[in-house]
Amino acid sequence: xxxxxxxxxxxxxxxxxxxxxxxxxxxxxxxxxxxxxxxxxxxxxxxxxxxxxxxxxxxxxxxxxxxxxxxxxxxxxxxxxxxxxxxxxxxxxxxxxxxxxxxxx
Amino acid sequence: xxxxxxxxxxxxxxxxxxxxxxxxxxxxxxxxxxxxxxxxxxxxxxxxxxxxxxxxxxxxxxxxxxxxxxxxxxxxxxxxxxxxxxxxxxxxxxxxxxxxxxxxxxxxxxxxxxxxxxxxxxxxxxxxxxxxxxxxxxxxxxxxxxxxxxxxxxxxxxxxxxxxxxxxxxxxxxxxxxxxxxxxxxxxxxxxxxxxxxxxxxxxxxxxxxxxxxxxxxxxxxxxxxxxxxxxxxxxxxxxxxxxxxxxxxxxxxxxxxxxxxxxxxxxxxxxxxxxxxxxxxxxxxxxxxxxxxxxxxxxxxxxxxxxxxxxxxxxxxxxxxxxxxxxxxxxxxxxxxxxxxxxxxxxxxxxxxxxxxxxxxxxxxxxxxxxxxxxxxxxxxxxxxxxxxxxxxxxxx
Ligand code: SF4
Ligand code: SF4
Numbered sequence: 001x002x003x004x005x006x007x008x009x010x011x012x013x014x015x016x017x018x019x020x021x022x023x024x025x026x027x028x029x030x031x032x033x034x035x036x037x038x039x040x041x042x043x044x045x046x047x048x049x050x051x052x053x054x055x056x057x058x059x060x061x062x063x064x065x066x067x068x069x070x071x072x073x074x075x076x077x078x079x080x081x082x083x084x085x086x087x088x089x090x091x092x093x094x095x096x097x098x099x100x101x102x103x104x105x
Numbered sequence: 106x107x108x109x110x111x112x113x114x115x116x117x118x119x120x121x122x123x124x125x126x127x128x129x130x131x132x133x134x135x136x137x138x139x140x141x142x143x144x145x146x147x148x149x150x151x152x153x154x155x156x157x158x159x160x161x162x163x164x165x166x167x168x169x170x171x172x173x174x175x176x177x178x179x180x181x182x183x184x185x186x187x188x189x190x191x192x193x194x195x196x197x198x199x200x201x202x203x204x205x206x207x208x209x210x211x212x213x214x215x216x217x218x219x220x221x222x223x224x225x226x227x228x229x230x231x232x233x234x235x236x237x238x239x240x241x242x243x244x245x246x247x248x249x250x251x252x253x254x255x256x257x258x259x260x261x262x263x264x265x266x267x268x269x270x271x272x273x274x275x276x277x278x279x280x281x282x283x284x285x286x287x288x289x290x291x292x293x294x295x296x297x298x299x300x301x302x303x304x305x306x307x308x309x310x311x312x313x314x315x316x317x318x319x320x321x322x323x324x325x326x327x328x329x330x331x332x333x334x335x336x337x338x339x340x341x342x343x344x345x346x347x348x349x350x351x352x353x354x355x356x357x358x359x360x361x362x363x364x365x366x367x368x369x370x371x372x373x374x375x376x377x378x379x380x381x382x383x384x385x386x387x388x389x390x391x392x393x394x395x396x397x398x399x400x401x402x403x404x405x406x407x408x409x410x411x412x413x414x415x416x417x418x419x420x421x422x423x424x425x426x427x428x429x430x431x432x433x434x435x436x437x438x439x440x441x442x443x444x445x446x447x448x449x450x451x452x453x454x455x456x457x458x459x460x461x462x463x464x465x466x467x468x469x470x471x472x473x474x475x476x477x478x479x480x481x482x483x484x485x486x487x488x489x490x491x492x493x494x495x496x497x498x499x500x501x502x503x
Contacts, residue, residue, distance in 0.1 A: 008326075011326065011329065012329060013329040013330070013332035013336060014333065014336070016326060016329060016330060017306065018207040018268050018332065018333070019205065019206040019207035019208065019268070019317070020205070020206070020318070020319060020321065020330050021206075021306050021315050021316065021317055021324070022315060022316035023306055023313070023315050023423075024315070025314035025315070025316070055277075064212055076449075100409040
């Protein structure tokens, strides 16, 4: 089913499902949890060997793979934990303070 | 089809186990505790003998019993359990979860005192402590009422406007273990009365996967969900009465939220819950023969509380004694007394009231104790003052 929660901030008691049931599977993807990240992973494509360790280790499924290759990070959900950077065997991922990106933009 | 069977003699626990057998719920998850034990013991025998289809989950504690019930009900299964006293107390955390998840679990709570000193006998301190947990609470006087209430439970709890868990109470030992008359319904009549479980969102519907029990976030909708629970309670009041009425059509036994005895012309009245109502009625017969205009109100539906109705019923009497079989330490009186005072104030009814505490830890309540209360009320109706503090019935030493 498609559960329209675009206006959920304004929902009163009778709008919700009984017992706080969420009547749709997988919609947590719409909940942006990346906002609390203080360090952002940056991958150097030159160094990366596409071993996919970062993809498997990321606890938030935030390493985006297309085909067989890592292409990007899902910054809406990456929490900046640096597990990807720690596990990368060739140190292709470095962590950078989020503030640097804010200043640039 | 014969709707009812022949009159039989059973204990309260046997009566409820029989009702459960006729309901044949999908799941029973329970742990034995005195004085509830032979409800689940009898039921496990029905399971072992193949008389029911139920999946019986033997758990290691009451916390697990209620947790298993929650999982089962969330999976869409009709789910029942039973407990007493410390077992109910051990369920405490998840009792609230069952209600907030709006799962129509049906539980028999055979009333027994909470420790300490450790005591296995009847009082209402166990279930009264759970009165704010969000469960519907129905209190029963005898085995027949307990049986009937069990049969009526799922149509109330599963009603789409309600979707709340429901607990049925009756007095430990006095009713649970004593043999009394029971006129059960036929198996077919029970099946017919409870009908099919309405379709709801559930965990086993793989076509429509859903999430139960999500974290509400830091600034979510907990507040709104609590309001929804209260609205469901308000909706339950008429649903319960409709169910009582429909049951009367089948059995001829008409229940009300409040069962009134001789209240039409009463000058004074006692309000009571549970088996003490029977004792009170025998005393009333004697006092009425003397010309005293005494009445009795027995509370069946305690959650949701029939506030307007109790105030209306008591508006005509000059003095009321509220008998509590549990206390609320440090409060103005026992839980039923507080509820009734609030109802009277809210509806603008000014009548003299007194709170009598009785039966804690199974202390006997003798006909003479009730007679004393009625005579105290009669004096008050004639102008005397009623005690402002608790009156303890059958207390030792004073
Ligand atoms: S920093 Fe953590 S959350 Fe973000 S992509 Fe790397 S492993 Fe995943
Ligand atoms: S772990 Fe390092 S080398 Fe392996 S795919 Fe990720 S970034 Fe590339």
